[in-house]
Amino acid sequence: MNVETKYNIKGYELKDKIILVTGANRGFGHAMTLDLAKAGANVIMLGRDLGSLEAAYDEVVCAGYQEPVLFPFDLEGATPEHYEQLQKDILDNFGHLDGLIHNAGIIGTMMPIEQYDIRLWYSTMQINVNAPFMLTQFLIPVLNKSNDARVLFLSSSVGRSARAYWGAYGVSKFAIEGLSKTLSEELEKTNIKVNSLDPGRMRTEMRRSVYPAENADNNPLPGSKSPAIVYLMSKKSKDLNGEQLTLKV
Numbered sequence: 557m558n559v560e561t562k563y564n565i566k567g568y569e570l571k572d573k574i575i576l577v578t579g580a581n582r583g584f585g586h587a588m589t590l591d592l593a594k595a596g597a598n599v600i601m602l603g604r605d606l607g608s609l610e611a612a613y614d615e616v617v618c619a620g621y622q623e624p625v626l627f628p629f630d631l632e633g634a635t636p637e638h639y640e641q642l643q644k645d646i647l648d649n650f651g652h653l654d655g656l657i658h659n660a661g662i663i664g665t666m667m668p669i670e671q672y673d674i675r676l677w678y679s680t681m682q683i684n685v686n687a688p689f690m691l692t693q694f695l696i697p698v699l700n701k702s703n704d705a706r707v708l709f710l711s712s713s714v715g716r717s718a719r720a721y722w723g724a725y726g727v728s729k730f731a732i733e734g735l736s737k738t739l740s741e742e743l744e745k746t747n748i749k750v751n752s753l754d755p756g757r758m759r760t761e762m763r764r765s766v767y768p769a770e771n772a773d774n775n776p777l778p779g780s781k782s783p784a785i786v787y788l789m790s791k792k793s794k795d796l797n798g799e800q801l802t803l804k805v
């Protein structure tokens with residue numbers, strides 16, 4: 557199902573909404589943080605690099621948007637105890653969670669499966685699949701305390717139709733599609749709506765690393781697509797559940 561990227565953000569349509577974004581320090585996560593905060597949401601910015609998280613925080617505050625909260629967290633090294641602490645911190649500080657956006661990810665490497673580096677395979681699966689699984693598992697009770705919650709898994713076209721040499725990244729996105737669909741069915745009768753989203757190509761570090769020779773200027777900036785994330789977190793999208801969404805420019 558296609559979702560329009562052009563969405564006119566109304567000030568404060570996400571007022572009082574608590575939304576956690578992973579990989580909020582740069583790329584698409586950074587762009588969506590700005591737009592969510594612009595719409596009045598309290599964004600919990602999760603990322604592993606405190607310096608760039610702080611820089612992104614300053615941008616949000618300087619723009620006059622809703623002040624976010626920083627949550628330094630490494631999705632590769634985190635154990636269930638770290639997720640438990642994160643759950644407790646959100647409950648203690650906010651009492652509930654309205655949105656969980658699994659945006660962080662790594663590309664791994666472009667390589668035939670036959671030669672794929674085994675350590676890099678494990679890292680890619682840990683960050684792109686196992687971490688979203690654990691984060692979701694620990695945050696379902698917190699999302700359950702919201703009267704209208706969303707879980708959004710960032711996916712890719714290579715997670716819907718296989719492409720040679722995309723290796724662990726492609727396989728991880730197939731897994732995320734499976735996780736999204738399974739969870740959406742399990743939570744069907746709750747207030748938590750679960751969808752996956754292929755954002756399409758964007759001018760970010762991830763895209764540059766896969767296509768170093770292309771003219772990056774031809775790729776849309778992440779900020780041109782992030783207004784759609786506000787729509788997907790708003791009550792206007794409350795009937796979407798179990799969908800494989802694709803952003804259309």
Ligand SMILES: NC(=O)c1ccc[n+]([C@@H]2O[C@H](COP(=O)([O-])OP(=O)(O)OC[C@H]3O[C@@H](n4cnc5c(N)ncnc54)[C@H](OP(=O)(O)O)[C@@H]3O)[C@@H](O)[C@H]2O)c1
Binds near residue numbers: 662757758760
């Ligand atoms: N860009 C595209 O063209 C495109 C196309 C289709 C789908 N997507 C999907 O869109 C999402 C965002 O992509 P992007 O292009 O914005 O990627 P990006 O620019 O490479 O940013 C990736 C983000 O993930 C974070 N991250 C990576 N490993 C982490 C870890 N261990 N712990 C915490 N955070 C970690 C990075 O933090 P650090 O700064 O610390 O590395 C960064 O904030 C991804 O899920 C990607 O698969 C992107």
